[in-house]
Amino acid sequence: MLIGGRHLPGLIHRTSPAGALLFHDWESITSVYDRRTGQTHFLSALPTEILRALEHHRQSSGDLAQILSANYDIEDDSLWRNLIDDSLSQLRTLDLIEFSPTTR
Amino acid sequence: MSQLPASELSRLARRGELFFRTGPFIINLHTRYKPVIELLSGLYAESECFRTNSFANFHVHLERPSDVRRWFRPQIQFSIDSRKPFEPFPLEQALPLFEWGLNWCIAMEAHRFLMLHSAIVEKNGRALILPALPGSGKSTLCTALAHRGWRLLSDEFGLLEPASSLAWPLPRAIPLKNQSIPVIREYLPDAWIGPEFHKTRKGTVAHVKPPADSLLRQTEPAKPAWVVFPKYQAGSKTHLTPVAKSEAFTRLANNSFNYIITGEAGFRTLCRVIDAAECFNFRYSDLDDAIATFDDLATQ
Numbered sequence: 001m002l003i004g005g006r007h008l009p010g011l012i013h014r015t016s017p018a019g020a021l022l023f024h025d026w027e028s029i030t031s032v033y034d035r036r037t038g039q040t041h042f043l044s045a046l047p048t049e050i051l052r053a054l055e056h057h058r059q060s061s062g063d064l065a066q067i068l069s070a071n072y073d074i075e076d077d078s079l080w081r082n083l084i085d086d087s088l089s090q091l092r093t094l095d096l097i098e099f100s101p102t103t104r
Numbered sequence: 105m106s107q108l109p110a111s112e113l114s115r116l117a118r119r120g121e122l123f124f125r126t127g128p129f130i131i132n133l134h135t136r137y138k139p140v141i142e143l144l145s146g147l148y149a150e151s152e153c154f155r156t157n158s159f160a161n162f163h164v165h166l167e168r169p170s171d172v173r174r175w176f177r178p179q180i181q182f183s184i185d186s187r188k189p190f191e192p193f194p195l196e197q198a199l200p201l202f203e204w205g206l207n208w209c210i211a212m213e214a215h216r217f218l219m220l221h222s223a224i225v226e227k228n229g230r231a232l233i234l235p236a237l238p239g240s241g242k243s244t245l246c247t248a249l250a251h252r253g254w255r256l257l258s259d260e261f262g263l264l265e266p267a268s269s270l271a272w273p274l275p276r277a278i279p280l281k282n283q284s285i286p287v288i289r290e291y292l293p294d295a296w297i298g299p300e301f302h303k304t305r306k307g308t309v310a311h312v313k314p315p316a317d318s319l320l321r322q323t324e325p326a327k328p329a330w331v332v333f334p335k336y337q338a339g340s341k342t343h344l345t346p347v348a349k350s351e352a353f354t355r356l357a358n359n360s361f362n363y364i365i366t367g368e369a370g371f372r373t374l375c376r377v378i379d380a381a382e383c384f385n386f387r388y389s390d391l392d393d394a395i396a397t398f399d400d401l402a403t404q
Binding site: 024031040 | 348354363364371
């Protein structure tokens with residue numbers, strides 16, 4: 001994952017624990033209610049699926065890219081990795097994920 | 105209220121023994137100011153009224169100050185449970201003060217509901233939610249619908265109950281402002297409209313009595329079936345266009361008085377309501393066309 005223009009190793013996890021996020025899917029956007037903060041977020045498909053993939057386990061950005069490329073049947077190439085990184089940036093800005101530099 | 109003579113209502117109010125229902129709330133009104141009692145007894149003639157009651161949601165006092173402002177440019181003060189949330193109003197504006205004051209009480213306290221800033225009317229058990237937006241003409245449109253076959257649930261507060269997602273009535277007098285007053289006088293010559301109050305903080309205001317049916321059925325909720333965002337535009341054709349549910353959810357959450365306070369319950373309630381409702385933008389200039397559009401919606 002790119003942070004400040006540099007790729008960093010490590011794991012990503014949700015700031016809210018399992019069960020703390022409520023998801024409601026609309027046509028192309030998902031409303032996400034965070035029980036931890038009381039905030040409601042409106043996310044497009046990819047950030048939503050990243051949050052769902054992080055429900056129970058920490059993942060690296062590479063693992064997330066592989067898991068979701070299989071789910072969406074999309075080639076796991078550099079373009080896909082950039083989309084993943086953009087979504088992770090967005091989620092980090094919203095305080096929905098944290099970066100942990102430790103290994104599992 | 106209409107079954108008690110005005111003198112009896114005044115006596116009860118003077119002694120703090122006047123209790124009446126407005127939607128899910130019981131109001132206990134203390135006042136010695138007879139003119140406001142006379143107006144309220146007309147506006148809410150069919151409302152349930154009690155001589156005594158063991159419980160009231162709001163204990164409202166509407167009294168003239170005991171100081172020089174009792175006689176010199178006389179004023180009237182609204183207080184709720186011994187708190188005075190507003191500056192006194194001119195005495196002749198006692199009714200608008202009571203109505204706005206009660207709105208404030210409900211907005212501050214009634215968090216067992218998800219409260220929308222919207223009008224709601226009902227037909228055949230299905231509720232039409234009309235969120236209030238600048239330039240929407242909500243109150244004018246709501247008044248017209250309420251006098252043309254739709255039951256008024258509320259002009260100001262859309263009360264959604266989290267447990268059921270039903271819309272609960274709160275049929276209060278509809279405050280028309282400025283130019284909307286002559287519009288409604290002309291469109292609905294038989295409507296019960298109270299006196300005009302000039303130079304209020306919202307300009308000239310007059311209150312339309314809720315139709316009798318809406319007061320007699322003010323404990324009957326309704327299931328939201330439509331969310332329609334109205335916009336009055338002079339000279340425009342009537343136009344009803346679908347809105348994506350995601351957009352309707354966002355706009356309604358922002359429109360709510362207490363979405364954040366209600367937390368998860370508010371989120372779940374709004375999701376259920378939007379899931380079940382058809383959502384539209386609505387542009388209009390003609391009240392007859394507007395009513396015909398909604399009547400057509402109600403038959404589908």
